[in-house]
Every structure is written in structure tokens, then in C-alpha cells.
Amino acid sequence: MQRIEEANQQAIERMVTGDPVLVDVIPAAEAISELKERMILHAGPPVEWDRMCGPMRGAVMGIAVFEGWADDLADAESKAAAGEFDFHPNHHFDAVGPMTGMTTVSQPLMVVENKTFGNRAYCAINEGLGKVMRFGGNDGEVLERLGWLRDDFGPALGRALRHVNGVPLKSLVARGLTMGDEMHQRNVACSGLTLRALSPPFVATSDDNEALAKALAFLGGNDQFFLNIAMAMGKSIMDPVRDIEGASVVTAMCRNGTDFGIRVSGTGDTWFTAPVEMPEGLYFPGFTERDANPDMGDSTIVETIGLGGFAMGAAPAVAGFVGAGAASEAGNYTRTMSEITLAENPEWTIPSMDYLGVPTGIDIRLVVETGLAPTINTGIAHREPGVGQVGAGVVRAPMACFEQALLAFADRMGVS
Amino acid sequence: MAKDPLRDLLHEPLSVINVGLEGFAGELAAQKVDVIQVDWTPPAGGDPELADLLAKLGS
Amino acid sequence: MSAVIINAVRKGFYLDSVALMRMSRSLADLDGVEEAAMMMGTPANLQIMEDAGLIDEVGKDAGGGDLVIGIRAVDLAAAELARAEANAQLDAPAARSGTAETWRPRTMRAAVKEVPDANLALISVPGDFAIAEARKAIRRGLHAMIFSDNVGVEAEAELKREAQRLGRLVMGPDCGTAIINGTPLAFANVVSRGGIGLVGASGTGTQEVSCLISQYGGGISHAIGVGGRDLKSEVGGISTLMAIDALGHDAATEHIVLISKPPPAEVASKVLDRIAVIGKPTTICFIGASDLPMPDNATQVYSLKAAAQAALGLNDDNGSSLDVTLGSTLERPKIQGLYSGGTLCAEAQVLFRAADLAVCSNAPVPGVPDVDDANIGHRLLDLGDDQYTQGRPHPMIEPSVRDDAVVAALNDPDTAIILVDVVIGYGAHSDPAGHLVAVLCDNAPSDAPLVIASVTGTDEDPQIRATQMAKLRDAGVHVAPTNADAAQWAIELINAAS
Numbered sequence: 001m002q003r004i005e006e007a008n009q010q011a012i013e014r015m016v017t018g019d020p021v022l023v024d025v026i027p028a029a030e031a032i033s034e035l036k037e038r039m040i041l042h043a044g045p046p047v048e049w050d051r052m053c054g055p056m057r058g059a060v061m062g063i064a065v066f067e068g069w070a071d072d073l074a075d076a077e078s079k080a081a082a083g084e085f086d087f088h089p090n091h092h093f094d095a096v097g098p099m100t101g102m103t104t105v106s107q108p109l110m111v112v113e114n115k116t117f118g119n120r121a122y123c124a125i126n127e128g129l130g131k132v133m134r135f136g137g138n139d140g141e142v143l144e145r146l147g148w149l150r151d152d153f154g155p156a157l158g159r160a161l162r163h164v165n166g167v168p169l170k171s172l173v174a175r176g177l178t179m180g181d182e183m184h185q186r187n188v189a190c191s192g193l194t195l196r197a198l199s200p201p202f203v204a205t206s207d208d209n210e211a212l213a214k215a216l217a218f219l220g221g222n223d224q225f226f227l228n229i230a231m232a233m234g235k236s237i238m239d240p241v242r243d244i245e246g247a248s249v250v251t252a253m254c255r256n257g258t259d260f261g262i263r264v265s266g267t268g269d270t271w272f273t274a275p276v277e278m279p280e281g282l283y284f285p286g287f288t289e290r291d292a293n294p295d296m297g298d299s300t301i302v303e304t305i306g307l308g309g310f311a312m313g314a315a316p317a318v319a320g321f322v323g324a325g326a327a328s329e330a331g332n333y334t335r336t337m338s339e340i341t342l343a344e345n346p347e348w349t350i351p352s353m354d355y356l357g358v359p360t361g362i363d364i365r366l367v368v369e370t371g372l373a374p375t376i377n378t379g380i381a382h383r384e385p386g387v388g389q390v391g392a393g394v395v396r397a398p399m400a401c402f403e404q405a406l407l408a409f410a411d412r413m414g415v416s
Numbered sequence: 417m418a419k420d421p422l423r424d425l426l427h428e429p430l431s432v433i434n435v436g437l438e439g440f441a442g443e444l445a446a447q448k449v450d451v452i453q454v455d456w457t458p459p460a461g462g463d464p465e466l467a468d469l470l471a472k473l474g475s
Numbered sequence: 476m477s478a479v480i481i482n483a484v485r486k487g488f489y490l491d492s493v494a495l496m497r498m499s500r501s502l503a504d505l506d507g508v509e510e511a512a513m514m515m516g517t518p519a520n521l522q523i524m525e526d527a528g529l530i531d532e533v534g535k536d537a538g539g540g541d542l543v544i545g546i547r548a549v550d551l552a553a554a555e556l557a558r559a560e561a562n563a564q565l566d567a568p569a570a571r572s573g574t575a576e577t578w579r580p581r582t583m584r585a586a587v588k589e590v591p592d593a594n595l596a597l598i599s600v601p602g603d604f605a606i607a608e609a610r611k612a613i614r615r616g617l618h619a620m621i622f623s624d625n626v627g628v629e630a631e632a633e634l635k636r637e638a639q640r641l642g643r644l645v646m647g648p649d650c651g652t653a654i655i656n657g658t659p660l661a662f663a664n665v666v667s668r669g670g671i672g673l674v675g676a677s678g679t680g681t682q683e684v685s686c687l688i689s690q691y692g693g694g695i696s697h698a699i700g701v702g703g704r705d706l707k708s709e710v711g712g713i714s715t716l717m718a719i720d721a722l723g724h725d726a727a728t729e730h731i732v733l734i735s736k737p738p739p740a741e742v743a744s745k746v747l748d749r750i751a752v753i754g755k756p757t758t759i760c761f762i763g764a765s766d767l768p769m770p771d772n773a774t775q776v777y778s779l780k781a782a783a784q785a786a787l788g789l790n791d792d793n794g795s796s797l798d799v800t801l802g803s804t805l806e807r808p809k810i811q812g813l814y815s816g817g818t819l820c821a822e823a824q825v826l827f828r829a830a831d832l833a834v835c836s837n838a839p840v841p842g843v844p845d846v847d848d849a850n851i852g853h854r855l856l857d858l859g860d861d862q863y864t865q866g867r868p869h870p871m872i873e874p875s876v877r878d879d880a881v882v883a884a885l886n887d888p889d890t891a892i893i894l895v896d897v898v899i900g901y902g903a904h905s906d907p908a909g910h911l912v913a914v915l916c917d918n919a920p921s922d923a924p925l926v927i928a929s930v931t932g933t934d935e936d937p938q939i940r941a942t943q944m945a946k947l948r949d950a951g952v953h954v955a956p957t958n959a960d961a962a963q964w965a966i967e968l969i970n971a972a973s
Contacts, residue, residue, distance in 0.1 A: 420642065420721075420724075421594075421616070421618070421642045421643060422618070422642060422643070422644050422717060422720075422721045423721055423724055423725065424594070425594055425595065425618050425644065425655065425656075425721075426655065426656055426696075426697055426721055426722075426725050426727075427656065427725075428594060428656070429656070430594065430595055430655055430656060430658050431590055431592050431593040431594050431595070432593065432595050432596070432597050432660075433583065433586045433587065433590065433593045433595070433596045433597070433612070433617065434596075434597045434599075435583065435586075435596060435597070435598045435599070435600055435608050436597070436598055436599030436600040436622065436623070437599040437622070439902070440597055440599065440622075440660070440661055440902070441597075443659075443901045443902070444597075444658070444660075447658065447659075449658050450590070450593075452579075452580065452586050452589060452590050452593070453579060454579070454580050454581065454582065454583060454585075454586050455579040455580065455581050456581070456582075456600055456608075457581065458601075458604055459604070459607065467607075471607060
């Protein structure tokens with residue numbers, strides 16, 4: 001259909017001309033004016049307390065204590081069950097969050113501005129590995145780190161970013177791809193490039209050597225630091241692609257540990273959801289698939305823009321890590337994803353695949369036709385709150401989301 | 417006069433996309449003819465309703 | 476002559492330096508280009524380009540996030556050409572990856588991306604899906620050969636009309652045989668190349684004629700299949716007419732042969748008019764048709780063998796003498812033909828009809844009754860017909876589907892002669908004669924009917940025609956040089972006995 005092709009052309013144009021720049025870190029209440037006390041933004045499509053998975057509940061309890069809305073975890077749990085908190089998806093407020101994806105008023109959010117379209121997107125700062133809130137952790141250690149991020153690291157990172165007028169992300173990601181990152185499971189190179197770009201302004205804007213050393217050690221010691229930046233970048237790139245009448249391009253994919261949800265440009269704000277699937281992958285010593293929580297987080301926004309599982313060919317090391325097969329077959333994942341995308345990104349290319357551009361613009365028509373669901377590289381959370389990451393793997397987006405979306409899209413196009 | 421693609425077919429080396437029986441691709445490859453095999457499955461997993469919609473939406 | 480420098484800047488466009496160096500080198504290799512570079516516009520890079528004499532007013536103020544294209548060429552035209560090439564490379568989808576051995580496209584779309592110069596889609600998916608795949612192919616600029624059958628004639632007509640608008644040829648549906656530019660496709664034989672172009676609405680008809688032409692010392696330019704229903708009124712001969720036009724304009728084709736079942740009058744006249752316009756000498760074989768008025772440049776023939784001979788200007792010399800001595804079984808009244816090739820069965824019927832023998836068939840030509848209506852006289856069956864192949868392979872692929880019929884005929888007290896075809900070539904079974912011989916040896920009673928066969932194929936085919944014929948002869952089968960001769964032998968024997 002001509003008007004679909006034209007609308008999709010426009011969608012792709014907006015995707016590849018986006019110019020995301022990491023510009024600042026500001027408190028969530030400042031970033032998102034609608035965000036109020038006792039309002040909790042979470043990962044994935046809408047979900048209420050009674051349907052939340054274990055880690056999501058654990059994170060809700062922890063964040064309620066952190067924000068001072070509950071005396072302790074038990075108090076938080078009963079308040080949540082009594083409906084005292086207002087739950088909304090991050091995606092409804094220009095934000096994204098990894099795994100449980102908790103966003104509340106006092107948290108520092110990184111700001112990515114898409115200079116081409118002027119829109120902003122937000123994501124919390126990556127807490128590092130181990131016991132962390134994104135995996136449902138909620139004990140004192142977790143909350144203490146959140147406090148430090150809010151009071152010390154976040155503001156310092158904001159000062160550094162403002163000092164250099166922000167860090168352009170498109171070129172940084174392009175370099176990261178040539179250095180073996182796919183920006184979902186592997187962010188070593190991009191995190192290092194970020195440290196390299198920000199060390200001088202960190203130093204220039206600090207008068208406390210001890211605090212500076214701690215901040216740089218945190219940044220330099222966290223291989224996944226860039227993931228949250230990549231997510232905000234993804235959101236900032238995809239938001240201008242929303243609401244193009246006639247476009248069959250996926251603008252968001254996310255999961256809340258219960259449901260997987262997608263949005264499509266030509267079908268407005270509707271979420272098309274289906275029960276989320278279990279990742280298949282490799283587990284850390286001492287854990288098995290019995291410990292795994294179903295797939296969770298807004299991080300699938302990076303697949304939506306052609307990174308993560310779509311850019312597996314750039315990151316052979318990840319293919320082995322997530323149990324996706326031989327490193328030499330990593331490229332097959334990328335080539336398979338190019339069957340369900342409309343274009344290749346001209347700037348984000350994969351050297352080992354003869355500079356093939358990452359597959360860009362997931363077309364629901366192609367997904368349904370080929371039966372090839374998007375491949376997502378993901379961390380695997382323990383099903384009990386607070387244990388943390390227990391493995392990494394690959395998960396497929398549920399085909400039912402795309403079939404529903406296709407039916408709705410066809411209806412909107414007057415086709416039955 | 418514009419190029420006539422059908423007359424071109426009769427003069428240019430064949431380059432074949434084989435959709436279906438793999439034996440045909442094998443025999444062409446054995447004759448050193450360029451051929452690529454499509455790992456074909458029925459569209460939309462064989463769901464006729466979805467396949468019909470897809471055809472109309474021109475995927 | 477002084478050099479020309481031109482620059483172009485892409486604001487905020489990042490590419491890795493290794494990728495840019497590769498592109499720069501390909502620009503520098505262009506005719507008339509003295510030097511070329513594509514670099515991100517960092518101060519250090521701009522200095523390098525300045526030192527290389529590649530920077531002008533446009534490029535000198537570029538920023539570190541901008542991509543700068545600098546070209547120095549002998550003249551403006553060469554420089555512009557290089558700039559266009561640079562832009563094309565930047566905008567082109569990147570080259571395909573090198574892992575094609577392990578990766579296979581799942582869709583026509585991905586396959587075309589992988590092989591952008593592909594020009595023909597060979598489609599053999601189930602009939603319900605074949606049209607959709609063919610449509611994808613022609614819309615992406617490919618010609619299509621549809622081997623699949625069980626496709627509605629309306630869908631076929633619609634597809635072919637669209638293909639015609641796009642200037643793309645659709646061979647089929649139900650097109651078993653084609654030879655394009657010397658390449659046999661699907662069921663086809665390795666024949667000599669030469670000046671005779673075939674247009675065939677029938678697979679085995681095209682195989683028999685192309686093989687006989689090759690056997691008689693001639694050669695084939697192309698054999699274009701059109702599918703068994705192309706000449707029906709609903710389709711109107713779209714592909715046939717396109718094929719005639721293409722062969723008419725093809726310098727390698729001196730003579731055209733058209734093979735089909737008899738078309739309806741209005742389609743026949745359209746086709747014959749087109750042949751008159753094309754003007755090349757043409758042989759028409761509407762197998763089973765009666766006399767039609769022919770244009771001056773066309774000759775009508777009535778058998779596949781005659782088509783091959785007429786195309787080569789040979790006289791209709793029968794050339795083969797019967798080597799059979801009459802035995803007691805020839806007292807029996809009946810000939811049974813068990814064919815794997817539909818047009819070979821039709822050719823035999825035409826000869827029986829011309830000899831005024833009572834004959835019936837499951838795939839009757841005009842003037843021959845259907846076996847279901849009148850199981851009388853001699854019986855010539857097309858075992859490749861839909862009624863025998865539902866859910867089973869075609870007998871040319873799997874000769875054992877003919878076994879039951881052969882065994883029954885061998886033991887039928889009324890049968891004097893069994894007529895069989897053996898079709899070899901690409902797509903066909905690896906040793907159909909060997910299979911038939913094994914069945915004959917295992918099942919023939921002492922007073923078995925005479926078996927007469929012919930082998931459609933060439934000595935260059937993978938199965939080797941001479942080898943196949945030798946196997947049959949060694950088993951006591953009488954092997955005729957052509958399908959028509961086999962039928963003729965049977966007719967003469969039965970006439971002599973009665």
C-alpha cells in the first residue's frame with residue numbers, strides 16, 4: 001500500500017536523522033512535571049500491584065521506603081496492596097527504566113535530548129551489578145546507594161555534562177559497535193568511551209578529590225553504565241516516530257515481568273500485550289532456569305532502534321555470553337532481524353559484516369509474515385526480589401503482540 | 417527505447433532465487449548457476465486470515 | 476589543465492574511520508580523480524586533508540561531528556562523478572555480509588537484498604502460496620517460473636496481467652520445463668545450443684521436442700515455458716505472446732516452435748497473428764488440433780517428432796524400422812499406454828486417432844473419449860495427471876507410482892502391448908529405466924505383453940540416454956527412437972495382427 005510505504009519512509013527518516021545528546025542529570029520531579037508523590041513509574045506496559053511479579057513488587061516496596069512513603073518494607077507492601085500508590089508505565093512520561101524500572105520524584109534522571117526534534121527522554125542512573133533495585137533489591141545497601149546517586153553522583157554527572165554541553169551519542173554508539181558492544185548485554189566500550197569523554201569535565205567541575213575519586217571509580221567500574229544512557233537515547237529517537245498515520249513501524253517494546261507490550265506508530269497510544277516469555281540463556285554458577293523471573297524491563301527500547309539483539313553481529317562475545325550459539329554465528333542474528341526491518345542504519349554499521357548497517361525500523365507486517373519475532377538480548381533476574389541478576393540470555397518478543405497490532409493496524413487502514 | 421527486461425533475461429547470466437524444492441537449487445548450483453535458496457515457510461505461520469490481511473497491506 | 480577541488484559536508488553524520496578509508500580508496504580509483512578523502516572533520520583530519528590539497532571553502536569550517544568529502548580531479552565532470560559516487564556509497568545499504576554459507580533468507584524480500592542482481596524466481600511452494608510469492612518476485616523486478624500447480628486460473632490471469640504491465644515474464648503456474656540461455660530449469664535436459672527457440676505450454680512436450688532437435692543435430696536458443704493454461708481464454712496467452720515477442724527479437728533465435736494443447740479459436744488467432752507480425756519461420760504444434768489457417772511464415776505439425784523435424788527442415792522420414800517379431804501375445808486385442816509425461820500421452824493419442832484405432836484416455840485429446848465415459852479400445856493413461864498425483868510425487872520424480880499400473884498391465888490377459896515413456900534430465904529420477912526394468916523382471920509372466928518404450932533425454936543428461944536405453948534393451952524392452960515412433964510401432968504391430 002502506497003500510503004503505508006510513504007508513512008514508513010517518514011518513520012525511518014525520523015529514526016536515522018535523530019540526533020541524541022546526553023545533556024544533563026536532573027531530579028525526576030523536575031524532568032517530569034506530572035510526577036507526584038506516591039506515583040511510581042515502572043517498566044513495561046501498564047500493570048497493577050496484584051499482577052506484578054516478585055522483583056517488581058520488591059522494587060516497589062524498596063522505592064516506597066526510599067521516598068519516605070512507608071516506614072519499612074512490610075508497611076510499603078500493605079500500602080501498595082491497599083492501592084495507596086499510583087502506578088504508571090515510564091513510557092507514558094517520556095521515560096524508560098531497566099528491569100523493574102522504578103522512577104519516582106526524587107530520583108536523578110539522565111536527560112537525552114534529540115536535537116533534531118527537540119524532545120527529551122529520561123532514564124535513571126545504572127546502579128551497577130549485584131544487589132540493586134532494578135532486580136528488585138530493596139535492602140539498606142540498595143537504598144543507600146540510591147541516596148548517593150541522588151545526592152552526590154547524579155548532581156556531579158549533571159555538572160560534568162553541562163560543562164561540555166552534553167555528549168553526542170550517535171557517534172559514540174557508532175564507535176561502540178566497532179568495539180564489540182551491542183548496547184544491551186555489552187556496554188563495556190561505550191561505558192569506557194563515556195568515562196573518557198566525562199573524566200575531564202568531572203575533574204574540572206569538582207573541588208572534592210575524594211568525591212571525585214568515588215564518582216569516577218563508580219563510573220569506571222560499571223560495565224553496564226552506558227545501558228541506561230542507551231535506553232534514554234532509544235526513547236528519544238523513537239518518540240518522534242510515534243503517531244505517524246499509516247506507519248507500521250514499532251515505536252516501543254517493553255515488558256513488566258508479567259506482560260510484553262509493543263506500540264506501533266500508526267496505532268496511536270495503544271499497547272498490544274501478551275504474556276511475557278522466559279529468556280533462554282546461561283546462568284551464573286549456582287542458579288538455574290528455575291530461579292529465573294520472566295523477561296522484564298524497558299531496555300528493549302534498544303532493540304527497537306536496531307541495537308541489542310539486532311546488533312548481535314557487532315558483539316560476537318555476547319552471542320557466547322547469552323548462549324546464542326557460536327560467536328561466528330552472531331551475524332546470523334543480525335541478518336535474521338533484517339528480515340523484519342525496513343532499513344539499515346547508515347551510520348551504525350558492523351565492521352565484521354562488511355559494514356552492514358544495523359536493522360532499523362521493525363515493521364509489524366514483516367514480523368507477522370515471516371513469523372520471526374524480534375530477538376532480545378537480556379539479563380535474567382532472580383524471581384525472588386533482591387537477589388539480583390542470575391544469568392543472561394535471549395528472549396523472543398511474543399508473536400501475539402504483533403498479530404494483535406496487525407489486526408488493529410489493518411482496521412485503522414480500513415482493511416479487513 | 418527503454419531496456420526490455422524480458423529480452424535482457426535471454427542475454428544475461430541467470431541468477432536464480434529458488435523458493436521451494438531444494439533440489440532445483442542444488443541442480444542449478446551444480447551447473448555453476450548463481451542460485452540462492454529461500455528458507456520458505458507459509459506466511460503468518462499459515463494463518464489464512466492474517467495472510468490475507470498482509471497481502472492487502474502489501475508487506 | 477588545472478585540477479578541480481570540490482568538497483561536500485554532511486552535518487552530524489558519523490562513520491567509522493576504517494569504513495571511510497575504504498570508501499575514500501574506491502573514490503580515488505575513479506577515472507580522472509587525483510586524490511579523494513572522506514573524513515570526520517576534526518581539526519587533525521582537516522589539517523591532513525588541507526595538506527593533501529583536498530579542502531576548499533566548503534569543507535574548511537566543518538566540525539568534528541561532520542563528515543567531509545574532499546575530491547581533487549582533473550576536471551569538474553570527474554569531480555562531480557566522484558561526489559555522486561561518494562553520496563551513493565554513503566546512502567547505499569551496506570554491502571552484504573560474508574556469512575552467506577550459514578545464513579539463509581526467509582523471504583523473497585531478504586533474498587533480493589542479498590542478491591540484488593537476481594533475475595529469476597523459481598517457485599515451487601504449495602499452490603496456495605505460489606501466486607503471492609510470484610507477485611513479490613515480479614514487483615521486485617524478477618521474472619518468475621512457477622513450478623507449482625493447483626493455482627486458480629483467475630489468479631493466474633491476474634498475476635500475468637500485472638507481470639505484463641511490469642514487463643516481467645511469468646512461466647507457469649504448472650510450468651515444469653524451461654531452458655533460459657542454456658540453463659535447464661526444473662525438469663529439463665542438457666541439449667545442444669542453436670537457433671531454435673521453443674515456447675511450450677507443456678513440460679514434457681518441450682522436453683521431447685528439445686531433445687529430438689538436439690538428437691537430430693540442431694540446437695536450442697531458449698525454451699520458454701508458459702504453463703498449461705496460458706492459452707485458455709481466461710488468460711488469453713499473455714505469457715505465450717510475451718515469449719514469442721522475446722524470441723522474435725532474440726538474435727540467437729532463427730526459428731520458433733510453439734507447443735500447446737489446442738487453444739480456443741480466439742486465442743489461437745491472436746497467437747498466429749503475432750507470429751505473422753514477428754515474421755520468423757515458425758512451427759506450430761497444437762497437439763490434437765485439426766487443421767488451422769496458418770500465416771505464411773508458419774507451418775502446422777501434428778506430433779512432437781514432426782515439430783522437431785519441421786524446425787530443422789527435415790523430411791518426415793520415419794527413419795526407424797520395427798525390430799519386433801510377432802509373438803502369440805499379439806493375438807490379444809489391447810494396447811495399454813502408461814505415460815509419465817502428459818504431452819507424450821497426448822502425442823500417442825493423436826497417432827492412434829490418425830490410424831483410426833479406438834482409443835480412450837484419462838487426459839483425452841479432441842476426438843478421443845474419456846476413459847471414465849467409454850473404457851473402450853486401447854487405453855493411453857497420463858499417470859502424471861492430477862488424479863494420480865494427489866498427495867503423491869509425480870511419476871517422473873518417483874517412478875514407483877507407476878509400478879502398480881505396470882504390474883497390472885503385465886498380467887492382463889487382454890493386453891498385447893505396453894507402451895511406456897522414460898523421461899530423464901534434471902529434476903527427474905536418477906535411474907527411471909533401471910527402476911522400470913526391475914519391475915518388469917520381477918513381475919512379468921512368461922506370456923507377458925510386449926513392452927515398447929522410448930527415452931526422452933540426451934546423452935549429456937545426468938542419467939545418460941544411451942545408458943538408459945541399453946538397460947531397457949537388455950531387459951527385452953523394444954526401445955523406439957522417439958515417443959511417436961514407439962506409438963507407431965505399437966499401431967503397426969496391432970494392425971498387422973488383426
